[in-house]
Amino acid sequence: MKYTNFVVAALLCIASASALAAQDANGYKPLHGSYSLASKTLIDPAPTEAKDRMVFFLEGDAAADMFKRLPGPATRDACSDEMTMKQAGGLVCLKDAKGKYTCSFGIIFKTGVLVDATAC
Structure with missing residues (x-):
């Protein structure tokens, strides 16, 4: 007993x-995702290009909450027919056909400006 x-x-x-x-x-809830130091050219930057920003990729509940709260209707994503997207400035959130959410954005160190961190 x-x-x-x-x-x-x-x-x-x-x-x-x-x-x-x-x-x-x-x-406050835990975040799920990843980040990277990056340059303006996100894919295959020149070796001399300065890594002047940090890019973030969020998934799960945080991405779903962001997607649902972004204003306006979701539109078809230009990179994939299987995804819809919502965007506000540099914040881009996607929802795939299975209901999985992801969001991405970048922050430029020098200015603190939010920039797009997506690439097809």
């Missing part, structure tokens, strides 16, 4: 920790 109570208590602790990791008291 003591062993069963211990197992139940341990499982409740694990479940509680998972719930806390999903969202903190202020509503």
Whole structure:
């Protein structure tokens, strides 16, 4: 009986920790994605081109929340017939045919300006 109570208590602790990791008291949630230092030419830049920006690629809940809150209707993505997109300035969010969301953007270090970080 003591062993069963211990197992139940341990499982409740694990479940509680998972719930806390999903969202903190202020509503912040974990991000899923990647980033890279980049230059203006995102694909095959010249070796001498300065890496003057950081580009971010988000997926999952953060990308879905961003896509759904961007104003206006989604349009067909120019790079793929299987995706729709929404864009506001340098922020580009995509939704594929399976319902997977991704968003990308870049930030130029010198100015802090948000720039497009997509490439077909």
